[in-house]
Amino acid sequence: MPISLSSTPMFSRIISQSSSRAFSTSSALLNRCIVYTQNGDPAQVLSAITYPKLPSPPPNTVNLKFLLSPINPADINTIEGVYPSRPKPTSNIATSGLGSQDQPVFVGGNEGLAQVVDVGEGVQGLENGDWVVMDQPQLGTWSTSRNVPFHGVIKLPASGLTEAHGATMTVNPTTAYNMLDGFVKLQEGDWVVQNGANSAVGQLVIQIAKERGLNTINFVRSRDDMGPLVTHLESLGATKVLTYDDLNDRSLRSKIKEWTGGQDIRLALNCVGGDPTTAMAKLLGQDSHLVSYGAMSKKPLSLPTSLHIFKNLTSHGFWQTNWSRTHSRTEKEELITKLAEMMKEGKLKAPEHTIITIGPQVSDEEATEKVRSIFAEMAEGKFRKKVLLKLEEPAACA
Ligand SMILES: NC(=O)c1ccc[n+]([C@@H]2O[C@H](COP(=O)([O-])OP(=O)(O)OC[C@H]3O[C@@H](n4cnc5c(N)ncnc54)[C@H](OP(=O)(O)O)[C@@H]3O)[C@@H](O)[C@H]2O)c1
Incomplete structure (x- = not known):
């Protein structure tokens, strides 16, 4: 008690x-x-x-x-x-x-x-x-x-x-920035996929990706009125907004191939765990990285072994607290300054x-x-x- x-x-x-x-x-x-x-x-x-x-x-x-x-x-x-x-x-x-x-x-x-x-x-x-x-x-x-x-x-x-x-400033923007920066060398025009895209972290991922010229495919939980949420995420710079239900759609892969021009997606960010993450990981291409930072569904994450064997998928966890512990004060100040500049320029919304x-x-x-x-x-x-x-x-x- x-x-x-x-x-x-x-x-x-x-x-x-x-x-x-x-x-x-x-x-x-x-x-x-x-x-x-x-x-x-x-x-x-x-x-x-x-x-x-x-x-x-x-x-x-x-x-x-x-x-x-x-x-x-x-x-x-x-x-x-x-x-x-x-x-x-x-x-x-x-x-x-x-x-x-x-x-x-x-x-x-x-x-x-x-x-x-x-x-x-x-x-x-x-x-x-x-x-x-x-x-x-x-x-x-x-x-x-x-x-x-x-x-x-x-x-x-x-x-x-x-x-x-x-x-x-210190938890979500830093997490979004470091996950986009720390696992895959992404070039302008590359694609990133994420779930929990309407979370505070997810919205920052969208904005930082846009600033870097990256495209994002954003999955969210479906709700009665999807319109305002889709409009909001698109206004932040989301390239595509879909629901976890769309992951069950057999035509999704061909749609994505069309959007990306057949380019492999090499980075997926996981906020929720459970089945939607398993399905999202299957959208990844060769030598890709799945980065898990949240477990909002409280469901375990299961990954098909074939993704590791045939696509060389690497699954990581990211914890900003650990990043802070393992980086110098100068690196942390530089990151905060960079994010603050983006906020001041209106590129990152609160x-x-x-x-x-x-x-x-x-x-x-x-x-x-x-x-x-x-x-x-x-x-x-x-x-x-x-x-x-x-x-x-x-x-x-x-
Ligand atoms: N690893 C790190 O360093 C780090 C750093 C920052 C944050 N995080 C983690 O990232 C996650 C998001 O944090 P935040 O501050 O961005 O949260 P937030 O703004 O409160 O957003 C929560 C998100 O979780 C979703 N959600 C809630 N319950 C769910 C469920 N049962 N199944 C699926 N989705 C569910 C919400 O979707 P709906 O709108 O549909 O409810 C929303 O997208 C948390 O787990 C947090 O601990 C981790």
């Missing part, structure tokens, strides 16, 4: 203060974050807690104010405890007021846009007001403020980006999104209820757009 934060002495104190609080907009602001103490269903284990203002940052660290942070599918897996990258437990009351030795908390959120608000001694290359993104996983971005090592963040260009661009704001006048109980209901609705598939969390500092008691 998940531990209820409100049953522990420290949190009952914090929560009872906040629930009975008579708010005043003129009083000093506190901090708030979304935490859990035990893995489980986010709609049951997440809680909002209030914590004190951060003290001045220790040497080589910066205090950040988060502006906007997405809820990505991997965040849900992390809270469930089935994702390999986990946040460190926080138990440093002295510096942040979060957690205790007896009951450390995990602060949710892996990705986000923050502004530097205070700089510790020894910090280089960052000053107050800079926009930054995270260069370390699981820093706890569902917070109003955090203190982090300065080498744990990367500075964004000073202007020209929206908050939504910045908040969604994902369609819904911003959920948790404002200063909301009590921790109300915030907890709101956050849990978002996750419950996400599990029911009610959000078709990326959810971005905007946590505002809770007002202190009047």
Whole structure:
């Protein structure tokens, strides 16, 4: 059973203060974050807690104010405890007021846009007001403020980006870029096939491919009204948009041959797994590569042995976290700069999104209820757009 934060002495104190609080907009602001103490269903284990203002940052660290942070599918897996990258437990009351030795908390959120608000001694290359993104996983971005090592963040260009661009910069655009770049040497006019093409990653693949002069065949789940989705993906640059049902159409191969002029497709990107991926892999040509980065259907991937024997198919996995671990800071900064430039030039759109704001006048109980209901609705598939969390500092008691 998940531990209820409100049953522990420290949190009952914090929560009872906040629930009975008579708010005043003129009083000093506190901090708030979304935490859990035990893995489980986010709609049951997440809680909002209030914590004190951060003290001045220790040497080589910066205090950040988060502006906007997405809820990505991997965040849900992390809270469930089935994702390999986990946040460190926080138990440093002295510096942040979060957690205790007896009951450390995990602060949710892996990705986000923050502004530097205070700089510790020894910090280089960052000053107050800079926009930054995270260069370390699981820093706890569902917070109003955090203190982090300065080498744990990367500075964004000073202007020209929206908050939504910045908040969604480090996970999906980097993944899309690296998968198109890292497995096959593609030339202008080449073809790439992908499933989950309407996912945030898939939409970025479409846009980056278009920018590189590549053609894309994009598979999505069928839905009652396909028209708006097809129009949207085509407006991003999709060459062809099809559904997984089309993969069962015997005439599909000849259609594709016509589109490609008989050219082999050598790269397939897999977001979903299961039967649609098996069928998509069969569209690949000689010496091709299947790159799996998601498993949204939660179904295993099965590949005909003949594809390996006769077509020399190679099947890879890609994990951006691993790419980040194995690449230098300079390479990461170069990639972020490149993507930010594309965003500023309008070549990469921020994902369609819904911003959920948790404002200063909301009590921790109300915030907890709101956050849990978002996750419950996400599990029911009610959000078709990326959810971005905007946590505002809770007002202190009047
Ligand atoms: N390996 C990496 O480094 C890396 C990096 C970034 C993301 N990812 C992974 O990539 C995937 C997409 O992430 P995102 O942020 O782009 O997600 P997103 O924007 O929320 O999109 C989710 C996608 O999954 C599809 N989907 C949901 N449930 C499905 C099901 N039961 N069967 C088939 N398709 C289903 C959705 O299709 P509908 O619209 O039809 O529901 C949509 O296309 C996730 O698995 C994420 O963890 C991996």
